[in-house]
Amino acid sequence: MSSSEIPVSGGAETTLAEQIVAPARKRGGRISSVQRAAASPGVTILVVVIALLWSVPTFGLFVASFRPPTLITTTGWWSGLIPPWNFTITNYENVIQANGMGQAFLNSLILAIPGTIFPLLLGAFAAYAFAWLRFPGRNLIYFIIVAMLVIPSQIALVPMLSLFTTLGLTGQYAAVWIAHTAFGLPFAVFLLRNFFATLPKDLMESAHIDGASSFRVFWSIVMPLSVPALASLAIFQFMWVWNDLLVALIFLGGNPDRAPMTLTVANLVGQYGENYPVLTAASFLSMALPLIVFFSLQRYFVRGILAGSVKG
Amino acid sequence: MATMATQQQEAMTVPPRQRRRGISWTAFIWIAPAVILLIAFFVYPLISTIQLSFLDATSTTYVGLKNYQQIFTNPNLLDVLKNNLLWLVVATILTVGLGLIVAVLIDRVRIESIIKSALFIPMAISFVSAGVIWRFMYIYEPANQTQIGLLNAVLAIFHIAPQAWTINEAYNNFALIAVYVWMWTGFSMVIISAALKGIPDDVIEAARIDGASRLTMFWRVTVPMIAPTLGVVTITMIINVLKIFDVVYVMTGGNYNTSVVAMEFYNELFTFGNYGLASALAVLLTIAILPVMFLNIQRIRAEERTR
Numbered sequence: 166m167s168s169s170e171i172p173v174s175g176g177a178e179t180t181l182a183e184q185i186v187a188p189a190r191k192r193g194g195r196i197s198s199v200q201r202a203a204a205s206p207g208v209t210i211l212v213v214v215i216a217l218l219w220s221v222p223t224f225g226l227f228v229a230s231f232r233p234p235t236l237i238t239t240t241g242w243w244s245g246l247i248p249p250w251n252f253t254i255t256n257y258e259n260v261i262q263a264n265g266m267g268q269a270f271l272n273s274l275i276l277a278i279p280g281t282i283f284p285l286l287l288g289a290f291a292a293y294a295f296a297w298l299r300f301p302g303r304n305l306i307y308f309i310i311v312a313m314l315v316i317p318s319q320i321a322l323v324p325m326l327s328l329f330t331t332l333g334l335t336g337q338y339a340a341v342w343i344a345h346t347a348f349g350l351p352f353a354v355f356l357l358r359n360f361f362a363t364l365p366k367d368l369m370e371s372a373h374i375d376g377a378s379s380f381r382v383f384w385s386i387v388m389p390l391s392v393p394a395l396a397s398l399a400i401f402q403f404m405w406v407w408n409d410l411l412v413a414l415i416f417l418g419g420n421p422d423r424a425p426m427t428l429t430v431a432n433l434v435g436q437y438g439e440n441y442p443v444l445t446a447a448s449f450l451s452m453a454l455p456l457i458v459f460f461s462l463q464r465y466f467v468r469g470i471l472a473g474s475v476k477g
Numbered sequence: 478m479a480t481m482a483t484q485q486q487e488a489m490t491v492p493p494r495q496r497r498r499g500i501s502w503t504a505f506i507w508i509a510p511a512v513i514l515l516i517a518f519f520v521y522p523l524i525s526t527i528q529l530s531f532l533d534a535t536s537t538t539y540v541g542l543k544n545y546q547q548i549f550t551n552p553n554l555l556d557v558l559k560n561n562l563l564w565l566v567v568a569t570i571l572t573v574g575l576g577l578i579v580a581v582l583i584d585r586v587r588i589e590s591i592i593k594s595a596l597f598i599p600m601a602i603s604f605v606s607a608g609v610i611w612r613f614m615y616i617y618e619p620a621n622q623t624q625i626g627l628l629n630a631v632l633a634i635f636h637i638a639p640q641a642w643t644i645n646e647a648y649n650n651f652a653l654i655a656v657y658v659w660m661w662t663g664f665s666m667v668i669i670s671a672a673l674k675g676i677p678d679d680v681i682e683a684a685r686i687d688g689a690s691r692l693t694m695f696w697r698v699t700v701p702m703i704a705p706t707l708g709v710v711t712i713t714m715i716i717n718v719l720k721i722f723d724v725v726y727v728m729t730g731g732n733y734n735t736s737v738v739a740m741e742f743y744n745e746l747f748t749f750g751n752y753g754l755a756s757a758l759a760v761l762l763t764i765a766i767l768p769v770m771f772l773n774i775q776r777i778r779a780e781e782r783t784r
Contacts, residue, residue: 193559239623291507291510294508308777312770314773318518441613
């Protein structure tokens with residue numbers, strides 16, 4: 166009797182497993198790529214044309230930044246592609262020496278690294294509580310924070326500027342760190358809470374039974390298991406802070422010694438207007454690091470976008 | 478039978494109720510740093526902005542709804558609202574629409590990832606640099622001179638007079654929207670593309686066997702299947718575009734009738750020092766975003782329940 170039951174229960178298990186796995190497999194997409202017909206050559210050509218159109222503006226600036234100043238302002242950048250080539254790094258030398266882009270690069274790093282770590286850490290603390298601790302008002306507070314995702318950050322600028330000025334923080338790096346931490350928090354809490362909530366419950370429970378404190382569970386279980394989510398968020402936040410202009414513009418109070426690259430470039434636009442030899446090189450320098458980060462960590466970047474907007 | 482009994486016994490030894498820990502008051506310590514910062518940067522400014530919006534330019538006298546009245550009667554400010562509406566409609570439709578079209582097109586192309594990267598790169602570029610890139614595209618030289626801006630050079634090939642893209646009020650708002658579309662289409666494309674991969678193969682096969690044309694398939698199968706994702710992307714874009722500031726700031730600073738609400742808010746505040754009007758604009762922007770915000774929260778709560 167007992168032996169006859171084993172295959173039955175085994176059979177039931179497979180059915181159950183199939184029931185669970187089958188929709189997942191469907192959701193996972195194609196079973197074999199053969200089933201979907203390959204694109205026609207027309208479609209391939211069309212998307213290549215779209216991709217080229219999309220790349221032309223950036224490529225044009227890139228080419229122009231290596232052309233001699235006199236040529237930039239008299240001929241189109243595309244004529245520089247026709248041999249004999251006449252490329253130079255003068256623009257970059259000028260920009261780095263005369264316009265303080267070296268210091269600006271350093272400032273961007275000084276602003277962006279803590280501006281990434283702080284919101285990540287504080288966001289993770291809060292997200293852990295929202296995902297795994299029970300306390301009154303948990304859902305209400307969480308949804309208020311999610312609602313803050315859409316509030317225009319301009320609203321905070323004036324009240325915070327006057328507060329920072331009172332505290333003597335305006336013009337300091339710390340003012341920008343604090344502002345970016347606050348502005349980055351809603352997204353950080355949202356994304357991390359969603360990720361933390363999917364971690365296996367048994368793992369937390371057994372750690373607690375073994376006498377581990379919440380603090381220990383957080384540092385030795387939750388954080389190590391969440392490295393993919395933390396990486397996505399870190400890249401996002403880093404790009405955001407690095408590319409930010411508004412926060413730096415307002416909270417640095419026009420202190421040029423602490424201005425990041427975006428602010429320096431924006432000032433160059435204001436100062437020189439149409440001085441493209443300076444502008445092309447300067448803006449390309451400011452794009453260099455985000456582009457490197459983007460190309461080397463594109464997968465995490467995309468994953469962060471998907472986690473933030475689709476998984477919900 | 479014996480096995481069943483053992484199984485039942487085993488089941489009994491596992492606590493029948495979920496092991497529930499009591500209310501954790503230390504949780505408030507975990508959320509405190511985030512909550513304090515968020516109160517300082519979101520809740521307090523919101524309350525203070527609402528208060529200021531009922532006061533005059535220097536925040537000394539109570540003026541009631543005068544600031545709001547001004548927004549809806551002053552012709553310049555009405556133009557600002559009109560521009561924001563134009564942005565909302567055109568930029569949202571273009572980013573979502575183009576994102577959808579490209580995502581569908583590249584779904585079966587072998588070099589998919591390269592195409593995706595090309596459209597996605599602008600996401601990594603700051604608005605400031607994007608501004609320089611597009612100013613460079615839009616450069617205008619008088620008709621008898623060599624055009625060094627690509628767009629006007631292309632027009633010159635067809636013997637069309639060069640255009641002052643960011644200055645001519647007939648289309649300069651569209652020139653600015655183009656910059657935003659260039660930056661954000663990759664974003665919607667990536668999300669929509671991920672949703673497309675989730676459409677089961679048998680659905681596509683069934684439609685094809687039924688003899689559905691490409692276009693029928695797109696409208697009757699693809700679009701309905703990914704409708705929730707399209708909704709999410711559209712909501713994200715609407716929120717983004719309502720708040721649009723950076724593109725306008727770097728391209729025109731709101732001049733030549735290209736200002737939008739967030740740009741006008743900035744100008745009223747930092748150029749004209751009119752705190753009352755600036756605050757009213759900010760409140761208006763927040764009110765416009767509220768319905769979208771509720772939609773968003775409802776969606777997130779629905780997903781919580783299915784988790």
